[in-house]
Amino acid sequence: MKRKLAIGAGAALALATLGGAPAFAAEGDSTVSVLHGVPGLTVDVFINGDEAISDFAPGTLTDPMMLPAGSYDIQVFADGGTPDTAEPAIEAMGVEVPANANLTLYAHLTEAGEPALAAFANSTEPVAAGEARLTVRHLAAAPAVDIRANETVVAPGLTNPNEASLVTTAGTVSADVVLAGTTDVAIGPAELELAEGVHTIVTAWGSAADGNLALAVQTVEAHSAPSGVPSGNGGAASPSALALLLALAGALGLTTIAVRQQQLAKQRG
Numbered sequence: 213m214k215r216k217l218a219i220g221a222g223a224a225l226a227l228a229t230l231g232g233a234p235a236f237a238a239e240g241d242s243t244v245s246v247l248h249g250v251p252g253l254t255v256d257v258f259i260n261g262d263e264a265i266s267d268f269a270p271g272t273l274t275d276p277m278m279l280p281a282g283s284y285d286i287q288v289f290a291d292g293g294t295p296d297t298a299e300p301a302i303e304a305m306g307v308e309v310p311a312n313a314n315l316t317l318y319a320h321l322t323e324a325g326e327p328a329l330a331a332f333a334n335s336t337e338p339v340a341a342g343e344a345r346l347t348v349r350h351l352a353a354a355p356a357v358d359i360r361a362n363e364t365v366v367a368p369g370l371t372n373p374n375e376a377s378l379v380t381t382a383g384t385v386s387a388d389v390v391l392a393g394t395t396d397v398a399i400g401p402a403e404l405e406l407a408e409g410v411h412t413i414v415t416a417w418g419s420a421a422d423g424n425l426a427l428a429v430q431t432v433e434a435h436s437a438p439s440g441v442p443s444g445n446g447g448a449a450s451p452s453a454l455a456l457l458l459a460l461a462g463a464l465g466l467t468t469i470a471v472r473q474q475q476l477a478k479q480r481g
Contacts, residue, residue: 220281233414234424248272249320249351250327251424258287273418281311283404308438316430320351320417323372328340334432335411345384345434347356347413349375354420356392361385361404368392382408389416389427399425409434 214349216302248270257265318330339345348359350370358378359367362385367376369392388400399416406412411432418425 214244221342238278241280242313242315243276244273244313245276245316245430246272246280247316247318247320247415247417247428247430249318249415249428251321251418251422252292256289256291256293258289258295258300260285261287263294264369267291271426271428273430276432292383312340314432316343318351318415318417320373321353321419323353323355325353325419325421328373328438331430332375334413334430336432336434339379339409339434342382342408344408345377345411346404346412347377347405348371349377349413351419352416352418352425353418353422354398354425357389357416358394359414363388379434380406382406384408387414389426390454393441399427402427402429403458407431407433407467 238253247269254267254269256263257268268353283306285305287295288300289295289300293300314336316332316334318332320328320330322328326411332349335345335347337345346366346368348367348370350357350371350372354372356369356371358365359370361380366378366380370376383406385404385406386401387404388402389398390396391398398420404414411434413430413432415428415430416425426441
C-alpha cells in the first residue's frame, strides 16, 4: 500500500497547489492536469500542513490548473488521515518546481499491474484550419493494443507506457481499443468530438485482469494556424517539462518515470 501511496503523491503534487493557484496563469506558471489511474486507492493530500485535496479517487481527471514555480512540502495520507492523527505514508519536503510546462501527470498501472508514475508533455502547437490533433496513451495493465477510429487502426501495437499522436480532420469519430492485431474490443467504442484546433488526449487506464479498463478524455487548446500549416513539433517535451519530471522523481524517490513521444506520420480524414 505504501508504494501505491507514493505513486499517488507524485500525481497529487499539482493538485496540492490548487488551493493557492491563481485563476489565470502568471508568466512562468506551468499548466498541469492529473489523472488518478490506480484502481482501488483513495488518498488525502496536504501541502505545507494544510489539506489541499481529499478523497482523490481513481478515475479522477483534474481540470487544468496553474502551478507556480517554487518549493512545496507534500504529505500524503491514507484516506481520512491527517498530520495530527497519522504518520504520512510518504512525504516530499522542499520539492522545487520549475517554470513553464504543459503536462499531464498520471498515477497508473504498468502492463504487469504495478503502480507507476508517468508524465507527458501536451502539445499546444497550432494545426491547420479544419484540423484537430489526437493523442492516444496506453497506461493500462494490459498487453499491446491497437487504437481505432471509425474501425480504422490509427495507432497500431501501442504498449504501456507509450503514446501516439496524429493530426486529422476535425469531427466526430467512434474510438475503440482492440487487442493488437485482432478485432477483439477491449474498451469502447466511445464517441469522440475532435474539435477544430483542439488537442484531444485519450488515455486507456485500469486493469484488464480485473475487468476495469476505461478511457479518460482530456482536451487541450491547440489553436489553428492562419497559414494552415502544422508546426510539426508534435508532443515533444520542453526542457522545463523534463526538469519538472526530474524534480518530482528525485523528491519522491520514484524509479518509474515515463516521458514518451511516439509520433505517427500525419494522417488526414
